[in-house]
Amino acid sequence: MSHLDLIWLTALVLVAGALLWMAALILLRLRRARVGRRRALERREIMDALLGLLAGDDTATARLAPFVARPRLMGEIVVEFRSLVRGDDHERVQHELRRLGLPAALSERVAKGSKAGRLASLEALSALGGPEAEAVLQAALRQADADVRLAALKGLVDAGATIDLARMLDDLVAGAFGHSRLIAEIIRGTAARDALPSIAALERTDLDGFARALLIDGLGASGDYRAIPRLLEAARDRDFEARAAVARAAGQLMHPALQPALAILLEDPAWPVRASAGEAVGQAGFTTLADPLARLLEDPQWWVRFRAAEALCRLGASGAAHLKRAGMSGNPLASHTAELAIAEARAA
């Protein structure tokens, strides 16, 4: 074959390949459209049957039964439906779906198939609740895929189940979830529900600043004063993220015993800690800290000045007096920040 023939052959192969690809895309699209139409019809049937359940329709359960073999589809609709009903209606639907064996079908789907299907099934199990669903969610925590494990954790939290905080922290230390904000929310939420395991976990030496900060944030949200001694210790944490979390927790707990810690954190070398401490003083209403707070109006960092001014606004008469004084001071940073804070507060 000559060079010229070879070039022509390449051109022909390319064009033929492109045409075949085009034909395949069109055929696939037509098939997808057909499947989509069928799915929409099935969704409507399932929705009608679920509404029938609420209306006391005797045939509703029988109409739902064939779809149990389609756990992903059922799962997606169940999750949507759950957000629409409450109380007795919700209980009735859950009961019927459990009776039809949906948890078992979803459990099988969690173990195999596409990831999208597994995630949807885990969400549906969480929505269904009950011991069987919880067992499947707990088992899914052992799956290799981090997204599936994360979905199982979220499912357990949403279902109000107990989560083993220590194991979750082990996974975090092992780097299974990175520093994802999803796992952060779950850990914060778990720590907030039960303070004691978090107080104990703060003694662990293998946790990094990120993990300690999450636990401390959770303790702040727990409202549990038993956390105070640990928070006072954590105010001297080597990691600034953890110290900033202590400031936030102090703002939430609003306990006077935390004032000395906040006084130290207001002078922390890391500006995010100073900003959080300033905000916390305003949130907790610690007027005794108004003086050091007002000094932050001269901080070189804009966020620190801004948070301090905001906090002073929240401190009532004492804060307002400080702002007024700062507004008339010769320091351009402090007076500018104070004037704008007063103006913003007036407009709010």
Added chain:
Amino acid sequence: MIDLSDIAAAIRGPAQAVAAGVLFLGLLQGGLYLFQLFLAARALATAPPPAHASQLWRRYADAAPPITLMAPAYNEALTITESVRSLLALQYPNFEVVVVNDGSSDDTLNVLIEAFDLRPIQRDYELAAACRPIRGIYAAAQQPRLIVVDKENGGKSDALNAALNLARAPIVCAMDADSLLEPDALLRAVRPFVEHPDETVAVGGTIRIANGCSISFGRVTRVGIPRNPWALLQTVEYLRAFLMARLAWSRVDALTIISGAFDLFRRQAVLAVGGYSHGTVGEDLELVVKLHKHFRRAGKPYRIAFAPEPVCWTEAPESLRVLGRQRARWHRGALETFFRHRDMLFNPRYGRVGFLAFGHMLLVDVIGPLAELISYLLLPVLWALGALSPSYVYALLAVTFGYGIVLSVGALALEEAELRRFPDARSLLMLLGVAVVENFGYRQLNGFWRLRGWWQFLTGAKGWGSMTRKGFAAA
């Protein structure tokens, strides 16, 4: 007496050598595009499964960080109210909208004041990024999420810097005031910031052409394909640019282009590099390159990602004149960034960005149009010298066209695999037809516009030129 045959013999060799060089560059470019297609397909195959908006809300709403939407507006009086209303109606748990009236000479500010019952307010902000003086800040009585900034005219970068200063959220989203975001676009785009919050510094979304779509109250209610031939050609082009090139470079951490029509950044990261640069028309590309440079130099881990799922709809030019101006400007922007940061080219300090991304820019944006020009000039010369075999020319042209069609169909295949926004098989068939047709004329026209961009760059042209828009109501 000069013998013409001697001259012909003398230039024949060099001309053939140059032609071989141009052919080699063409092959190299072709290979690079194929590599991109392969990478993009791999990226889609390993991407997290797409989810419905309601699923996304359940999964991400609690963990989603606050976002400030920055919408610069210049002479947008006709469309600004509808655009802002659609922004305020986005599905996202915590966001604010900062609209910057960049010294419009029309009634943009008054239209906003009237439509949203705006009142002047005082708001503390840090002048962290350079911008022209701010004349006033306004807030809406009934819309706590909305802030309007009125400032002296300074261009898009300047307006974005003003918004950046005013922003109080850790994530900022830059967009064009006349673009339309899909309701769940922010929730989809924020995903990398939720999953990898420490490393992610920027995320770009997909830009699609709204011409031909039905639009109601600032929302695309039915996706259609444009009737205008120029807009139709751009539809396939956008698919190739976003679903192929950006996805591919994002996959190998060498993404330098994130469209300024819709991108998310970590605010502190943008401020660390001084905000948006003035004096360039490619401020979006420039910013991303600055971020790469900053983080590579600091040795900090970082991610600049492309998320194909969030979609922003924009109006494409429908006239050849406006389209040509836009493309020349884009090319000028790419050249400005390339030469401003030329120290990054093949510099081991910048890793893949220096080798792959800048190498690609060198090949496609810098040398590409020049090589194309040389080939057009050489063709008649070689022909006249009898050094060109017509059979080879036809065969090579056939390969080039065949290859171009394969790439465009590949981009459509990626669209079908990931987004499937086109409503029916008929639209798809039409776009496949466009994928064939665009190789005959439109691609060459693009080459000409890129040469014009080169010329504008060399002659130091400034400014954007006017972009005539019909507005979405008429789309």
